Amino acid sequence: MEEEKKGRNPQKKMRVSSKTETATFAAGCFWGVEELFRKLPGVKSTRVGYTGGKAEKPSYEMVCTGITGHAEALEIVFDPKKTSYAKLLEIFFTNHNPTMMNRQGWDIGTQYRSAVFYHTAAQRKEAEKAKERAEKEGRWAGKKIVTQIVPAGVFWEAEEYHQKYLYKKGEKSCHI
Numbered sequence: 001m002e003e004e005k006k007g008r009n010p011q012k013k014m015r016v017s018s019k020t021e022t023a024t025f026a027a028g029c030f031w032g033v034e035e036l037f038r039k040l041p042g043v044k045s046t047r048v049g050y051t052g053g054k055a056e057k058p059s060y061e062m063v064c065t066g067i068t069g070h071a072e073a074l075e076i077v078f079d080p081k082k083t084s085y086a087k088l089l090e091i092f093f094t095n096h097n098p099t100m101m102n103r104q105g106w107d108i109g110t111q112y113r114s115a116v117f118y119h120t121a122a123q124r125k126e127a128e129k130a131k132e133r134a135e136k137e138g139r140w141a142g143k144k145i146v147t148q149i150v151p152a153g154v155f156w157e158a159e160e161y162h163q164k165y166l167y168k169k170g171e172k173s174c175h176i
Contacts, residue, residue, distance in 0.1 A: 020080075021080050022078075023088050024119070026115040028072070028105065030158070034046050034074050036173070037088070040088075041082050042083030046075065047074075048165075049156050050071070066109045066111060073115070085126055093140070094138065094139060098145045098146065099140060113146075116131075127149045
């Protein structure tokens with residue numbers, strides 16, 4: 001059975017089958033976050049966009065003002081038999097700075113906040129455990145992690161030129 005997820009362009013729908021799950025993360029500029037996750041085994045598709053705000057059909061320019069409340073985010077469709085949600089969370093918490101409020105590197109503003117947008121109660125529980133682990137061990141041990149763990153809402157697909165941006169430019173990463 002398949003369900004369709006709508007974004008900015010209702011004609012372009014992301015296919016999600018009953019054998020896949022969806023994860024949504026915000027970790028600063030979405031270009032580098034997408035490049036990090038899109039190559040992982042078990043990741044079926046990725047798309048960047050905006051979520052966690054109030055405005056309908058937000059544009060990049062609107063989100064950059066900070067008034068819409070949206071975060072730049074990545075939606076990942078993955079096969080849980082090939083990679084677990086816990087593994088995605090581990091990668092998420094170790095590849096950006098979850099201790100910085102509304103900021104990643106030079107990017108400053110609420111649109112660059114650290115957030116996990118969970119789709120199920122099980123994802124929420126797993127995200128809370130991962131956040132606790134990150135505060136107790138590894139790179140962020142002893143530091144306060146400010147990552148929000150909130151329910152997933154409407155995901156508005158970003159403009160086409162943002163999709164797979166670094167890949168299209170031949171770049172491997174940017175600061176995240």
